[in-house]
Amino acid sequence: MKLLFERSRPGRGSVLLPPCDVPEVTYDAGLLRAEAPRLPEIAEVDLGRHYTELAKQTHGVNDGFYPLGSCTMKYNPRVNEEAAAQPGFTQLHPLQPVETVQGAMEVLATAEKLLCEITGMDGMSFQPAAGAHGEYTGLLLIRKYHQARGDSARTKIIVPDSAHGTNPASATMAGFQVVSVPSNDQGGVDLDALRQAVGPDTAGLMLTNPNTVGLFDPNILEITQIIHDAGGLCYYDGANLNAVMGHVRPGDMGFDCVHLNLHKTFSTPHGGGGPGSGPVGCKAFLEPFLPTPRAKEVNGAYAWQTPEQTMGQVRSFYGNFLVVVKALTYILTLGKQGIPEASAGAVLNANYLMKQLADEGYEMSYPGLCMHEFVMTLQGLAHETGATAMDIAKGLLDFGIHPPTMYFPLIVHEALMVEPTETESPETLDQAAQVFKTLLQAAKDDPDSLHTAPHRCPVGRPDEVTAARHPVLRYEFEA
Numbered sequence: 001m002k003l004l005f006e007r008s009r010p011g012r013g014s015v016l017l018p019p020c021d022v023p024e025v026t027y028d029a030g031l032l033r034a035e036a037p038r039l040p041e042i043a044e045v046d047l048g049r050h051y052t053e054l055a056k057q058t059h060g061v062n063d064g065f066y067p068l069g070s071c072t073m074k075y076n077p078r079v080n081e082e083a084a085a086q087p088g089f090t091q092l093h094p095l096q097p098v099e100t101v102q103g104a105m106e107v108l109a110t111a112e113k114l115l116c117e118i119t120g121m122d123g124m125s126f127q128p129a130a131g132a133h134g135e136y137t138g139l140l141l142i143r144k145y146h147q148a149r150g151d152s153a154r155t156k157i158i159v160p161d162s163a164h165g166t167n168p169a170s171a172t173m174a175g176f177q178v179v180s181v182p183s184n185d186q187g188g189v190d191l192d193a194l195r196q197a198v199g200p201d202t203a204g205l206m207l208t209n210p211n212t213v214g215l216f217d218p219n220i221l222e223i224t225q226i227i228h229d230a231g232g233l234c235y236y237d238g239a240n241l242n243a244v245m246g247h248v249r250p251g252d253m254g255f256d257c258v259h260l261n262l263h264k265t266f267s268t269p270h271g272g273g274g275p276g277s278g279p280v281g282c283k284a285f286l287e288p289f290l291p292t293p294r295a296k297e298v299n300g301a302y303a304w305q306t307p308e309q310t311m312g313q314v315r316s317f318y319g320n321f322l323v324v325v326k327a328l329t330y331i332l333t334l335g336k337q338g339i340p341e342a343s344a345g346a347v348l349n350a351n352y353l354m355k356q357l358a359d360e361g362y363e364m365s366y367p368g369l370c371m372h373e374f375v376m377t378l379q380g381l382a383h384e385t386g387a388t389a390m391d392i393a394k395g396l397l398d399f400g401i402h403p404p405t406m407y408f409p410l411i412v413h414e415a416l417m418v419e420p421t422e423t424e425s426p427e428t429l430d431q432a433a434q435v436f437k438t439l440l441q442a443a444k445d446d447p448d449s450l451h452t453a454p455h456r457c458p459v460g461r462p463d464e465v466t467a468a469r470h471p472v473l474r475y476e477f478e479a
């Protein structure tokens with residue numbers, strides 16, 4: 001399709017500026033650019049068509065099934081958008097006097113209270129802009145805690161090998177060394193390896209539960225105890241809370257701090273650039289180190305407060321506030337009953353689809369029940385037919401299904417990681433199972449047809465290495 005620059009014709013446009021209602025000023029000529037910028041000039045109708053064409057080339061939750069494991073691409077109720085679009089929220093300035101933003105501060109304080117109830121934490125900061133940013137902030141909490149006790153020997157963070165890639169990255173960014181512990185046969189943390197890994201240099205552990213293979217670690221209390229006995233703290237990567245919210249709480253599993261991905265579990269559209277929100281919650285003993293400022297109620301009015309030993313700010317102002325409005329709308333809409341129902345639905349849907357795919361002949365990495373997602377390995381199929389996980393994923397695109405997460409987690413070969421989410425109907429899951437069945441048959445009958453899939457999409461197989469290493473991000477004018 002043509003780019004806006006290529007559609008541009010001199011003199012066309014769709015801008016109608018209102019009459020100037022402020023005094024005109026003259027600039028220092030040195031500040032003016034010599035030539036007008038080469039912005040695209042295009043009529044409104046063509047501009048609209050351009051973006052509609054672009055939108056038709058992408059796949060979103062509104063187009064069809066989107067089982068991208070680990071990402072929780074659930075449907076996001078429109079009422080959230082309506083709440084977040086209220087002018088009373090969108091027209092605020094972050095530096096307005098507190099007496100004029102009491103409602104917004106109440107949103108933050110209420111969301112904090114409810115999310116602390118859901119996670120079993122005592123305090124929360126909404127500053128981090130996404131999950132990975134939350135991890136970084138949580139690790140700074142752990143660092144501050146050890147520093148405040150004068151314990152400078154704790155330099156290591158333990159991360160299981162099934163962890164999301166952001167975990168070791170955040171630990172490194174926060175100044176720690178990463179110690180990887182292997183998984184056991186059941187996909188959980190190997191307890192003996194964990195016991196051997198801890199010591200006086202252990203600052204803490206980062207863990208996702210259920211983990212990235214979709215399994216709840218039954219040894220979780222023992223795991224957190226091992227870390228605490230060694231003097232470390234436990235960090236809960238809450239990206240998979242969609243599987244357990246309203247049923248179990250990280251705070252009760254022995255975790256000291258958590259992050260949540262409001263854009264996953266608490267229904268904000270994400271992918272393609274967010275914005276997200278990765279609030280960090282903690283137990284009371286870590287609250288003094290939280291980022292500043294926090295909205296606190298004092299004598300019936302909200303005020304900004306700075307925790308005594310704060311780590312400072314990890315982002316400007318109060319984080320992505322409108323995402324918090326959406327999350328709060330979602331929580332209040334679902335209520336105490338709906339929150340656990342959403343998780344139960346996510347787990348039911350994942351098991352429903354997993355069973356069908358297993359019956360069709362797809363090999364599951366970990367047999368038995370899963371939580372909100374499951375991982376299959378296509379290694380056997382690849383040996384047998386030459387059709388890889390990539391080929392099946394590309395084949396799905398021809399049927400209007402977004403591929404599952406591919407080649408992750410790294411501990412599973414030829415992995416496809418499927419997360420249907422609770423917002424899909426049985427009909428959609430049945431249809432998806434049919435498509436998977438068709439593709440499995442195609443892999444056996446005519447693997448070459450899959451090697452070149454997709455055949456019905458605007459883009460086939462882009463050169464992913466070049467796209468990642470040498471992305472073309474600027475339009476090059478001819479003259």
Ligand SMILES: *Cc1c(COP(=O)(O)O)cnc(C)c1O
Pocket residue numbers: 070071130131132133164166167208212237239240261276278
């Ligand atoms: C998505 C995810 C993250 C990172 O969250 P972002 O919001 O994408 O930064 C971390 N851990 C797990 C398990 C995840 O699924």
